[in-house]
Amino acid sequence: MPKLLPPESHPTLMISMREISKTFPGVVANDRIDLDIYRAEIHALLGENGAGKSTLMKILYGFYRADSGRIFLDGQSLSIQSPHDARLAQIGMVFQDFTLIPAFSVAENIALFLPDLGAVLDIKDVNLRIEQLSARYNLKVNPHAMVSELSIGEQQKVEILKLLLSDARLLILDEPTRVLAPHEVDALFQVLDGLRKDGLAIILITHKINEVMECSDRITVLRRGRVVGTVPQPDASESMLVEMMFEKKLSDVEVSRSVIRKGALQPLLKLHGVYTRSEGLGVNLVDIDLEVCPGEIVGVAGVSGNGQKELGDVVLGMIKCLKGTKNLFGKGVTHHSIQRMRKSGISYIPENPLTMAAAPFMTVLENMAVTKTWRYARQGGLRMDWQAVMTDIENTMKRMGFSLPWYVPARSLSGGNLQRMIIVRELTHDPRLIIASYLTRGLDVQSTIAAHSALIQARENGAGVLLISESLEELFKLSDRLIVLYAGRIVGRFRPKETDSYEIGHLMTGTKVQHDTKS
Amino acid sequence: MTLLSVLGVLSSAIFSGTSLLYTTLGEIIDQRSGIVNLGLEGVMLVSASSGFAVTAITDNPYLGVLVSILAGALMNMILGFLVISRRANQLASGLALMFFGFGLSAWIGRSYVGAKINGLPRISLPGLSNLPVLYSSLFNFDLLIYLVIPAAILVWWLLFHTRWGLGLRAVGENADTAYASGRNPLRIRYQALFVGGLLVGLGAAHLSIAYTMNWTEYMTAGRGFIAVALVIFSKWNPLRAIVGALLFSGAVAFQLLLQSSGIQISPFLLDTIPYILTILVLIAWGGTPKHSAPASLGRVYQGTE
Numbered sequence: 137m138p139k140l141l142p143p144e145s146h147p148t149l150m151i152s153m154r155e156i157s158k159t160f161p162g163v164v165a166n167d168r169i170d171l172d173i174y175r176a177e178i179h180a181l182l183g184e185n186g187a188g189k190s191t192l193m194k195i196l197y198g199f200y201r202a203d204s205g206r207i208f209l210d211g212q213s214l215s216i217q218s219p220h221d222a223r224l225a226q227i228g229m230v231f232q233d234f235t236l237i238p239a240f241s242v243a244e245n246i247a248l249f250l251p252d253l254g255a256v257l258d259i260k261d262v263n264l265r266i267e268q269l270s271a272r273y274n275l276k277v278n279p280h281a282m283v284s285e286l287s288i289g290e291q292q293k294v295e296i297l298k299l300l301l302s303d304a305r306l307l308i309l310d311e312p313t314r315v316l317a318p319h320e321v322d323a324l325f326q327v328l329d330g331l332r333k334d335g336l337a338i339i340l341i342t343h344k345i346n347e348v349m350e351c352s353d354r355i356t357v358l359r360r361g362r363v364v365g366t367v368p369q370p371d372a373s374e375s376m377l378v379e380m381m382f383e384k385k386l387s388d389v390e391v392s393r394s395v396i397r398k399g400a401l402q403p404l405l406k407l408h409g410v411y412t413r414s415e416g417l418g419v420n421l422v423d424i425d426l427e428v429c430p431g432e433i434v435g436v437a438g439v440s441g442n443g444q445k446e447l448g449d450v451v452l453g454m455i456k457c458l459k460g461t462k463n464l465f466g467k468g469v470t471h472h473s474i475q476r477m478r479k480s481g482i483s484y485i486p487e488n489p490l491t492m493a494a495a496p497f498m499t500v501l502e503n504m505a506v507t508k509t510w511r512y513a514r515q516g517g518l519r520m521d522w523q524a525v526m527t528d529i530e531n532t533m534k535r536m537g538f539s540l541p542w543y544v545p546a547r548s549l550s551g552g553n554l555q556r557m558i559i560v561r562e563l564t565h566d567p568r569l570i571i572a573s574y575l576t577r578g579l580d581v582q583s584t585i586a587a588h589s590a591l592i593q594a595r596e597n598g599a600g601v602l603l604i605s606e607s608l609e610e611l612f613k614l615s616d617r618l619i620v621l622y623a624g625r626i627v628g629r630f631r632p633k634e635t636d637s638y639e640i641g642h643l644m645t646g647t648k649v650q651h652d653t654k655s
Numbered sequence: 656m657t658l659l660s661v662l663g664v665l666s667s668a669i670f671s672g673t674s675l676l677y678t679t680l681g682e683i684i685d686q687r688s689g690i691v692n693l694g695l696e697g698v699m700l701v702s703a704s705s706g707f708a709v710t711a712i713t714d715n716p717y718l719g720v721l722v723s724i725l726a727g728a729l730m731n732m733i734l735g736f737l738v739i740s741r742r743a744n745q746l747a748s749g750l751a752l753m754f755f756g757f758g759l760s761a762w763i764g765r766s767y768v769g770a771k772i773n774g775l776p777r778i779s780l781p782g783l784s785n786l787p788v789l790y791s792s793l794f795n796f797d798l799l800i801y802l803v804i805p806a807a808i809l810v811w812w813l814l815f816h817t818r819w820g821l822g823l824r825a826v827g828e829n830a831d832t833a834y835a836s837g838r839n840p841l842r843i844r845y846q847a848l849f850v851g852g853l854l855v856g857l858g859a860a861h862l863s864i865a866y867t868m869n870w871t872e873y874m875t876a877g878r879g880f881i882a883v884a885l886v887i888f889s890k891w892n893p894l895r896a897i898v899g900a901l902l903f904s905g906a907v908a909f910q911l912l913l914q915s916s917g918i919q920i921s922p923f924l925l926d927t928i929p930y931i932l933t934i935l936v937l938i939a940w941g942g943t944p945k946h947s948a949p950a951s952l953g954r955v956y957q958g959t960e
């Protein structure tokens with residue numbers, strides 16, 4: 137791996153992070169990370185979701201506090217305990233989920249971050265400064281507009297103006313292009329280039345390799361909370377970066393693949409030309425064609441935030457199909473309610489079990505029954521047959537080798553146990569179609585194996601599975617077919633044997649497009 | 656209806672509306688920082704009783720007003736400890752504060768029920784002195800009445816034209832953003848509750864020391880809750896609150912006038928007019944456009960790791 141080399145023209149070191157570690161319950165987000173940032177460079181932080189990029193930068197901005205490690209500014213040790221400290225050191229950050237306040241005007245949002253704001257607001261002066269700076273960097277916005285009226289691209293401009301006016305010398309941008317249209321991305325890169333020429337340092341967090349190659353001076357790749365390496369842009373190539381981002385690990389195939397009698401059987405789930413529109417920062421699904429047949433596992437690969445959540449939600453009916461049709465078990469169900477979908481034998485393990493699948497203050501037992509109350513209601517719903525709930529759930533738990541306490545509130549469970557609870561609940565009663573998002577998130581090795589074999593068991597019994605995952609290893613191991621989602625579209629369809637993690641990685645990061653994806 | 660009775664309605668609306676407006680202004684500040692204070696009723700009662708007691712003891716209404724103000728701020732600090740430091744549920748804490756206020760105020764005021772005090776002196780407007788006494792006496796206002804509209808303008812100015820107000824509103828909209836801007840959301844919320852409490856205290860002082868000059872248990876009779884409704888009515892805007900408070904108190908005064916005019920409608924029904932008006936206004940305003948309420952209203956700020 138090439139050594140840390142400063143960019144030739146401006147070799148002044150600005151920020152050094154040394155041995156930064158940060159643990160969240162159950163996850164090591166940053167593991168002794170070293171990072172050097174020079175003045176007048178665009179430094180890309182590249183990595184998959186969950187690689188620890190955002191956490192590291194939130195530590196630099198004081199939003200999180202590191203468990204250990206030190207930060208140096210111009211060689212001097214710097215203590216950053218809060219964003220206040222970071223701002224004093226002229227560090228600014230644009231968060232991935234924008235921190236603009238929709239109910240405030242552009243000028244008010246910017247004023248909030250001005251370091252020299254007077255005790256009495258002088259909005260005229262703020263407006264003037266916005267206009268001057270926006271002319272200089274070609275970031276045109278109307279200071280009087282309410283942020284709620286702005287497009288996402290305009291909001292991005294406001295965020296950058298906000299940082300520039302707050303006198304930041306180091307700008308951290310977390311996935312700034314995530315929500316931008318291609319021409320907006322070009323405009324953003326021009327702005328960044330202008331800022332670099334003025335001597336500012338820019339850290340760009342991203343998972344899109346083509347963008348990194350286009351605009352950065354140096355690239356640091358993170359994987360699972362560690363630095364894989366730092367390369368100057370001229371020395372980097374796309375395939376090299378893919379290799380650094382995704383661990384090359386051939387899947388040890390121990391799963392017997394069931395013979396798919398496609399065509400002989402009617403697909404359990406069939407999406408045809410499905411479009412969705414999501415609120416705010418969500419992703420719109422575009423022209424999704426997808427089939428899940430009995431006895432197969434269809435893997436969905438993609439960097440999270442590219443439409444996976446929306447895919448699961450649209451199948452279950454949590455968001456509407458704007459266009460297109462949805463067929464379940466041979467019947468048109470495009471506009472059926474969630475309850476009807478669930479009653480017909482569909483199970484859903486969403487990506488965030490605590491907020492999306494569990495009632496935190498209800499007990500485990502109650503949570504187990506809550507998605508199938510019609511099954512346990514007695515005397516017209518006046519009474520619940522808790523004994524029946526327990527019997528059913530215990531069967532599943534015994535099969536999977538899990539055990540959970542019945543009478544504690546769900547919120548007191550650890551992440552892994554919560555995941556187990558949801559898996560057990562959703563796999564009880566032999567569902568015919570299972571949508572599983574990030575099935576093994578938070579599970580230890582043993583539980584992962586148990587969850588996997590439960591899925592395989594379900595498949596063997598003729599169920600169809602839509603497996604959404606960010607672990608390519610898991611997808612290669614379990615899937616009978618694979619699709620790749622990027623920016624709300626299906627950009628690749630494969631059988632696992634026909635491809636490898638490089639090809640998938642390229643598709644996931646938008647550096648390559650498989651032609652003829654309508655298989 | 657004579658001119659005198661119309662003026663009477665107006666005068667009475669101004670008197671009873673003043674305490675309502677101060678209280679509403681206080682609640683607007685609380686809510687703009689993201690805290691719903693449902694304990695207003697209790698805060699007002701403790702303020703009113705302690706201010707009244709001090710006035711009765713010292714015979715100095717100004718000292719009484721001062722004590723009322725401080726009592727209001729202190730009561731709000733109790734709420735602050737619960738919902739900011741202890742991260743308790745705001746609605747439950749507010750209701751608890753209210754019941755605590757019922758009890759505490761009854762205890763503070765127990766020896767002063769029916770006591771006579773010299774309330775805040777009335778100052779007549781210079782231009783009105785040559786009117787007949789019957790008329791001019793209607794418009795002999797005390798200092799707090801003269802100050803209430805300037806207070807509303809001041810609160811509006813503080814919220815919308817100062818750095819402090821900008822930060823306070825930012826906390827109510829999105830505490831994480833306020834934190835990212837280098838502010839301390841917890842401290843700002845305490846400040847908001849303190850200032851809000853001062854204003855509620857002023858409202859309570861006007862009620863017991865200037866308007867009724869009297870203390871009876873539960874004398875606020877729902878004013879705290881009306882103030883919460885008026886905050887919504889005014890869309891969290893102090894200037895709109897002036898209109899709201901006057902309109903509501905006008906309705907109260909008007910129905911009292913109807914009752915005294917011997918109209919053939921049960922007084923129980925007439926009593927409900929102001930509340931029906933409130934409900935109608937809330938219905939009309941029900942589908943409030945986006946962003947009128949502070950986005951983080953009622954949410955506990957958890958901080959970051």
